[in-house]
């Protein structure tokens with residue numbers, strides 16, 4: 001743990017001397033310094049693997065088959081912490097190492113500019129965007145952010161055209177927060193237009209694409225600040241805790257929107273179907289991890305396991 005922290009400070013200081021700038025599509029830096037392994041090693045000691053679970057591990061193997069056939073895969077997910085990419089990669093590193101190392105994360109600018117976060121981001125494949133939620137934080141930057149987002153969308157379209165890519169995106173546009181009244185955490189609602197933009201990019205890529213709802217429960221290991229902050233440099237608090245990752249069967253747009261009366265309604269219905277699945281999975285993970293029920297919390301649709309055992 002201590003040597004991980006020393007590595008982090010080294011990397012932060014190096015970046016201070018010679019700041020790294022992310023391109024719209026950033027590929028994980030693996031040498032001469034392996035930023036991916038650094039990120040994995042830093043987050044691993046925070047995960048209580050005895051009290052951590054993966055839902056429907058076999059669905060990740062289905063995805064791998066699709067990816068090998070040249071298809072694209074999109075994971076529509078909730079977003080809990082800056083450690084989400086590491087939690088996903090650690091949960092799958094034994095069973096699905098290719099997925100662990102090859103997911104491309106749609107990342108907001110905060111994780112590309114925050115000095116403490118940058119070394120972790122450098123170790124992931126990223127499509128860099130400015131989140132809608134932070135678009136108007138500084139009015140003088142709005143135009144620059146719009147132009148950068150257009151460039152990133154072009155990069156994403158190019159990637160998808162090539163096929164065999166797996167992309168993670170949080171259509172809420174930010175991290176989940178606890179309910180101010182109850183203190184209970186829950187996945188933040190999806191923005192239907194973000195879901196629809198991603199779906200259309202996937203459909204127009206010219207190769208088959210598949211959309212899966214993915215759920216994450218890991219806020220305890222590195223919770224975000226209670227409120228959404230405008231300034232960079234939030235306080236980080238870390239702790240050791242169980243985490244959860246779950247995926248459900250692919251949701252096909254045509255299947256869930258067959259009864260929709262117009263495109264607007266269809267957009268909402270599809271987004272809701274994905275979000276509801278994320279919430280269902282989240283509740284199963286919550287029961288397993290926070291109520292100490294473990295794999296007994298599985299149900300006919302969500303089967304929990306510990307693939308690292």
Ligand SMILES: O=P(O)(O)OC[C@H](O)CO
Pocket residue numbers: 081082107108109110111133173174175176224227228229
């Ligand atoms: O707007 P926040 O505070 O939810 O932060 C979202 C950033 O992408 C951090 O991952």
